[in-house]
Amino acid sequence: QVQLMQSGAELKKPGASVRVSCKASGYTLSTYGFTWVRQAPGQGLEWMGWISTYNTDKKYARTFQGRLAMTTDISTSTAYMELRSLRSDDTAIYYCARAYSSRWTHTCDFWGQGTLVTVSS
Amino acid sequence: SSELTQDPAVSVALGQTVRITCQGDSLRIYYASWYQQKPGQAPILVMYGRNDRPSGIPDRFSGSSSGNTASLTITGAQAEDEADYYCNSRDNSDNHVLFGGGTKVTVL
Numbered sequence: 001q002v003q004l005m006q007s008g009a010e011l012k013k014p015g016a017s018v019r020v021s022c023k024a025s026g027y028t029l030s031t032y033g034f035t036w037v038r039q040a041p042g043q044g045l046e047w048m049g050w051i052s053t054y055n056t057d058k059k060y061a062r063t064f065q066g067r068l069a070m071t072t073d074i075s076t077s078t079a080y081m082e083l084r085s086l087r088s089d090d091t092a093i094y095y096c097a098r099a100y101s102s103r104w105t106h107t108c109d110f111w112g113q114g115t116l117v118t119v120s121s
Numbered sequence: 122s123s124e125l126t127q128d129p130a131v132s133v134a135l136g137q138t139v140r141i142t143c144q145g146d147s148l149r150i151y152y153a154s155w156y157q158q159k160p161g162q163a164p165i166l167v168m169y170g171r172n173d174r175p176s177g178i179p180d181r182f183s184g185s186s187s188g189n190t191a192s193l194t195i196t197g198a199q200a201e202d203e204a205d206y207y208c209n210s211r212d213n214s215d216n217h218v219l220f221g222g223g224t225k226v227t228v229l
Binding site: 035037044045046047050059061062095097101104105106107108109110111112113114 | 150151152154156158163164165166169170175205207209210211217218219220221222223
């Protein structure tokens with residue numbers, strides 16, 4: 001069965017960087033990309049970006065331009081999301097999701113369990 | 122870029138029907154997907170494409186679309202359907218992805 005297993009909670013100081021991993025299993029990686037979404041406390045879902053595992057094409061939300069990097073390691077079926085220059089308002093749960101992106105849709109059909117990132121001095 | 126607009130909250134009596142809507146220019150071109158999120162849990166996909174349900178999603182959930190509005194309908198709402206529901210689609214302006222602000226569904 002499809003599973004996405006994310007790394008554990010992180011506590012970071014302002015200005016630091018965080019890297020969250022997402023290990024996929026149960027399917028052929030190149031068929032789907034990864035989308036990263038975050039959710040601040042009590043807030044809705046915010047799309048951060050998407051990376052293809054077929055050709056490493058990437059799209060980042062403008063909000064994160066310059067601070068965000070997404071990569072994949074096909075050999076270990078793992079996706080990574082790194083966010084730099086952290087601020088207190090980056091405190092959120094970060095989710096990875098398996099994403100099917102086509103001409104007509106962008107659907108996240110399986111999600112990781114989420115990783116809480118807390119930014120505090 | 123575009124945005125997707127959802128009503129913040131709706132309520133429905135147990136066993137009745139509720140429609141959750143999602144409005145945005147991108148929906149004139151792209152399909153919406155719908156996600157259910159219960160407190161403390163990750164979202165799960167409940168509807169995608171024209172009107173497709175993932176395996177394991179009850180058939181009381183259905184989807185439709187007209188113009189710039191996509192809808193998720195729960196026919197015969199159950200207590201376990203109480204959750205936040207989010208729509209998403211591709212963004213027609215820059216090939217990015219949009220999420221709606223979410224609708225909190227309360228089953229009375």
